[in-house]
Amino acid sequence: MQDSKYVANSYIYRKSLIRKHYLSNTIAVYQAKHPKSILKRAFPESFQFELTYAEFLDDILDEVYELRCVLMENEEKMEKTFILKPSMTDKGQGIRLFKTIDQLQTIFDSFDEDDTDDEGDETNNGMIISQLRHFVVQEYISNPLLLPEYENRKFHIRTYVLASGQLNVYVYDRMLMLFSAENYSNPNVNDEVSDEDRIIEMAGHLTNTCLQDSTDKKVVEELKKSSLSETQQKYIVQQIHEIVADLFKAAVNVDRMNFQPLPNAFEAYGLDFLVSEDLSSENGVTLLEVNAYPDFRQTGSELKNLIDEFFDGVLCKGVLPLTVGEVLKSDSFCKVLELDL
Template identity: 50%
Template sequence: MRVLITNDDGPPNDEFSPYVGPFVRYLRQNYPEWQLTVCVPHVQRSWIGKAHFAGKSLSAQFLYSKIDAEDNLCLGPFVQPQVPLEGSKLPRNRQNPEVSGDDIEWILVDGTPASCANIGLYHLCEKPFDLVISGPNVGRNTSSAYISSSGTVGAAMEAVITGRTKAIALSWAYFNGLKHFDSKTMDLAAQKSMQVVTYLYHNWNDATDLYSVNVPLSNSLCSDTPAVFAPIWENRWDAIFEGPKVAREQSGGEIEDGVEGQMITFKWAPFKKSHTNSQYSAATATDRDVIEAKKTSVTPLRATFKEVEGLVGQLSLSPTKGTNYFVITVDNGDYLYGPLSRAVSKHLPQFRIVSELPCTPVTSIFHYGEYEHLNVDKLATDANDYFANSYIYRKALIRKHYLAHTIHAYIVKYPDSILSQAALETFPLELDYAEFLDDALDENWELRQELKKQDKWWIVKPGMSDKGQGIRVFKTINDLQAIFDSFDEDSTDDEGEFFDDNKVIISQLRHFIVQEYLADPLLLPSMGNKKFHIRCYISCRGALEVYVYDRMLALFAPSAFKPLDGEKFSPTELKDLECHLTNTCLQSKKHERRELSVAEFDALLDISPENKLKIKEQIHSIAREIFLAALKVNAVNFQPLPNAFETYGVDFLVDSHFNVKLLEINAYPDFKQTGEELKGLIEELFQHTVSQLIVPFFNNTTPQSSENFVKVLEYAPHNW
């Protein structure tokens, strides 16, 4: 599809034309199948209608900007094109090394918007265009007074009058004089604009020459903002100039009215007087009313400045039938967005990447996002058309107290399982308030007896928290009571920022686990003898295959490990806990060079290749057994689906004898813990995720292992 972009505000400029740059970048990033040509006036040409400079020959200049730029800076201007371009009518004999073929080319013409449209349609490309988009205009184009003066609408009219193509005049209406917004809001405006544009293009009304579209640019803009057909508000101008003023010809300074012999001037002031006359009753929502309600107005027009009658009501922005959509409801600034979108573009080129769920069913949808963003009803009932990156029921694994129950039940049934050695002794504990601890231990008699022995150290964790919140180390019942009492206290840690967010409210969590503490962790001299845990990404697909990603992370505590000493260690002194917790999310700005807290496991110097292999083989076996356990003994709370996959961040400890212990399983893991230096690890993870776990959903191929991805389980429950 060939599309010509023009406007009346000129090239990207922070003050006069702040919207066209983000809009064109959005098109290039999200509609790669579109062939764009951008031809705009070299300066702002607003309020000029469908005018041409009669008798004037026009010249072109060229600017270039990056597709991933975050500002309006451009390279140029140049008097000739700087890169070859297939299908261009312009002479292109020069290639500038500073300009990439992927850059956005801005063709600047020293004429009017209508002239840019005419030149673009007839002289810039060998093949005809399918659509002209004029805009986005800075501000609204509603009412007959504005539309008849608009250079944005004028350029669209020029495209229609030439008889060459369909045209849409697009405006982004700001409110209360606030026209500058962050990139997220402008991306949302671009997304909403393209919903309307694609709908109109595929559902064009034969009586319509062009459409005037106004998108409300405000902080209230969202994916659910409706688009509504609306007639023009038939208003009329009052005075749009102030005056007269008598000014000195030379200095231009104002003097008293009526001084003979001096120049008389009228000051441009179009917004100071109200507009008059409207032929519609209060019950009719005109384009002005729709945009004031912060909805998108869509006005079908003839080239006679009269709207087409008969189109009323809200638009149903249905996607084009037959389109495959990859919906990513993750902020495009998120750490994982880049690796994921690049993998989708490479391995699923037939899928259009969008940021919201289409309104009606299409051929196929894969939805990647946080659990709360997924349509769990469709996931459960629409296994042929809707696919997602999460199962619905997986509490058996991701809730700590459920995981403890899953492991315990499985070991009882299968005592020879590796989980009997890999799982630290764990007891669930339910508690509403600190003063009820004694009652809770009465109900958990086995735990009370273990704590009375005082020959082990224990760690207490909230069953449903994350990021290390509420974790404490203790030895006795009195220690545990002191810990819960400290949670109920309204105090803060004055020692520093390390545990700023580490406190919890007992009554809001209730479920805790008490787990045997690994007192002899593997320590590495080259890493400062700091305690560490292994973060391994384990992916499940369908119902059920399990893959282990062998490029694992080692996450280190911020300070050197100190053996627990009952005489010196205080369970409520947070500084004493610092060397025992390896959650990087707890490590604040005061711990400089935080990247040293994360390393790739294979790069660790103090572990021999043989022992690294031993550790990985244990992880493979544990991964196989823990998912089998969830299926066999807690199937109510783990129900894998044939149209879903899920990647978990699974944490392991290693003791001084290279024995691996399972810590916890995290859904929707925080990939940014990897850091920038190891981002290639996540890049490879998502390349494999898309190519081997997602693509087979749509082409009936069999997922494959690869060098760093090992299939550890293929479960066939009815294979008898």
């Protein structure tokens, strides 16, 4: 795949970025070696484990004993909420909030219910059972920045990133704010549950655009056109630039087996970030996940020009350098990392 006659629009190996349990391990190892990296404060402490059947959860918690201790301590005061993320699902599938071990067990029991089709693959929630093997647990960031102009609904920042060759990394500075359609309620303060099993209601917490189809509320906004002040926008963009740079440094230094940039390839990613209410010049932006093959359709027709400009930039910064050796200017692309691997 390193034949100069061919140019590919995807790297072959990049699991250390796009799989949640690989990502958490990559960042954990890197920040241990580089304690001053922004990733130390821009990515939550993560517990990862593999679980095939709900009945084995207690055994798994013995293996991931730090997680058991954290949850048992929380059960005394109930001051924290945790988020469960299946490693290889998208569109918010399988993501749940919980506070106790019993709630976590109930969640896995619901995954393990015998609601499969004839092929034995999908539950009635549309989740592929075979994908729900690797999981990540993190403390839930319960204090997102809420804006009255958007009815105090939770949002995250979608940032498109281009990686080219071995290795130039660009951040597309026309970023998006993706909103939940429902009002946000802090689970650490308001004990909102959806059933007798005390499972926390997810409405208002998931900001995936694909889940907001049934609303007339504004769910996509360009960051630069939002009600955020210029200073707030500056803090967000600067931290995202730094996070992305260190993230790709981590990928090439920690797990070269699972991130192998090729000299004749480029790839576009969609990175998601959460902004907390304590936003400052150095803190407040947290990396959530990295997505390969982002769904650009979710941006909507109103912001089609934003996506068009992004692909113009991909041509200028990703395609032309690999085909004719020429890099053209693209105003909204910022190079955050340049390596010679």
